[in-house]
Amino acid sequence: MRRLADIIDASRVKGILMDIFAKAAELGAANIPFALATIVASSGSTPRGKAKMIVLADGSSFGTVGGGIVEAKVIDEAKKAIDFDRPIMLDYALDHGPGERSLDMECGGSMQVYVEVFGAKARLVIAGGGHVGLAIARLASSVGFRLVIVDDRPGYVTPERFPMATELYVRESMDEALAAVPMDKRSCVVIATHASDERALRSFVLRDCAYLGFLGSRRKVRVLLDKARAEGVPDAQLDRVRAPIGLDLGAETPEEIAVSVVAEIMAAIAGRDAAPLSGRDGELVILRGGGELGTGCALRLRAAGFRVVILEREKPTARDRAFAFCEAAYEGEARVEGLVARKAECLTEARTLLAEGIIPLLIDPDCGFVAALAPYALVDATNAKSNDCLRRGMAPALIALGPGFEAGGDVDAIVETQLGHNLGRVLLSGSASTDSGTHEACSGDSGRARSIAGGLLEALLLLKGRVKR
Known part of the structure; x- marks a missing residue:
């Protein structure tokens, strides 16, 4: 017992x-x-x-x-x-x-x-309780959003008309209704009012939110954004406004518009590009750094079925340039173990190269293209031993190779790169071992050539090229 x-x-x-x-x-x-x-x-x-x-x-x-x-x-x-x-x-x-x-x-x-x-369910604030706002609310509720409806027309915004909404804000004026809505960084906002788009945009554009878009023609969008810019709204705030709102699905009816709008919001908060799944070889991984370490990662990622984009500095360096994809920054193209990396001048060209099975290399030291590419993972392979611009949330998975980062802090995970029994270990908290600053000879390493004086090096032959005695 x-x-x-x-x-x-x-x-x-x-x-x-x-x-x-x-x-x-x-x-x-x-x-x-x-x-x-x-x-x-x-x-x-x-x-x-x-x-x-x-x-x-x-x-x-x-x-x-x-x-x-x-x-x-x-x-x-x-x-x-x-x-x-x-x-x-x-x-x-x-x-x-x-x-x-x-x-x-x-x-x-x-x-x-x-x-x-x-996590809390995403909160969708819909400014405007008309036919399109109602269609968006019905669809968004079915995929798990908490609905907030804002309007100055009591007849349109009622518990009977919006039974799926958790919050209703109806005031005598739209300005009062907009001011009453609490916001946080996870909130999403759709502006689809009867005649108050400008006031709604002015109310939300300077507030922290995960998504902000408004419904309207391209001309209306341009006029309102230009007016806000003239009133002193910073470009950084206006650039995050999605307008005209929604994906290009050829939508006409309120229900079709709702599909395009809710799909775009879901893609935005998930960090996805909303591109078709057909024709893709695999998830996209961005590698920051195309030196020997980044090149090795690119080869393994491609072998595992991932698509790869490399971000580099304008003038990258590598010890063995003949075996590093960063050489494409100088030569326009680099080939390692049968894979080709090619320098791309813009996102459109990079996407074309991806579709052709080529690894695009973009000059982007500050990771400015990451948001537009919406990768599955972002991997720092620069071996810079310090974090200059990465922050968690830039991609669903943010991984750093080597020291200079904190797993669970500025990145999600770290891979140990220091030689020893922990080499390759994945850290979900803490930091990688710091570089000892000394070089240990490996098998087959016959030494390193060092310059005896300062000056410019003129390469008569390709590095690693074959020569006759």
Whole structure:
């Protein structure tokens, strides 16, 4: 028979879990994003062996995974996970050890904690309750958006007409109705008013949101944007306005327009380009850096079925230029192991090269083309040992090779590049080993040629070319 203490302990754990699940259901109903941290494995002496904890974006928590240093670390990582809507596996050794996974704790055991994110449903604000606004609301509700309707016409915006909406803002004037709408960076906005597009654009263009577009003819769009620019609205804010709104589907009816608009919004918040899936060889990966490291990655990615675009500096460098795709920046084209990389002057040319099975190389050191290309993943292979422009959220997966980055901080993951037993290890938290600054001779390395004086090098033969004695 089970001991009474075991039965009481099991009952207590069950009660705590039920409280956690009830809290999760409450947060979900209120559309509040949260993270659920679960101890999935533990060994040795640890504060808790099995436990769950809910963490909110502000760092407040419900439940516990053991308290102290380990819980503080989990809460900090959970906040980052919520911010970027990415799950993460945490691995800690509670042993005062020197390793990056070690924490300053006396327990001596180890814990693995999986942090899962439950994001709030995207909020779609529709300014205008007319026929098109209603069609958009019906379709958006069916794919999971929380609907907010704004108008100054009480007869159009009613609970009976918009039963799918969670918030209705109807005021005597459109300005009052627009001002009453709360916004956050996850909100999406569609402007489709009867006669208030200009006021709606002025209200939303300077507010932080994930998507902003308005319905109208190209002439109307141009007139309103030019007027906003003349009033001092920065170009950076106007450039993010999508207008005319929607994908080019040949839509005519309100229902057809709704399909084109909702499809564009879904693609925008997912970071996709909304291009047809047919004719694609695989997901697109952008490689930042076409040196030896980037070239090796490109070869493996192509072999795995991915499409690849390389972003480079205007004058890239490489030790073995004959075996690096960055050479295309100088020669216009580079060939390595049967694959061809070709310099592209614009996005249109890059997309044409992709369709031909060629790796496009774009001169774009600041990653300005990333948003337009909407890659599945962005990989930094520059080996620069510092982060100059990358931030999580630029692509669904942001991966760095080598030191200078923080996994779970400015990137999603890091691949260790330092020679040793950790070479190739994927880090989901922490940083890669720093470069020792010394060169260790490898098998077959007969030494390196060094200049005896300053000056210009004139290449008489291609590097790695064959010569006769």
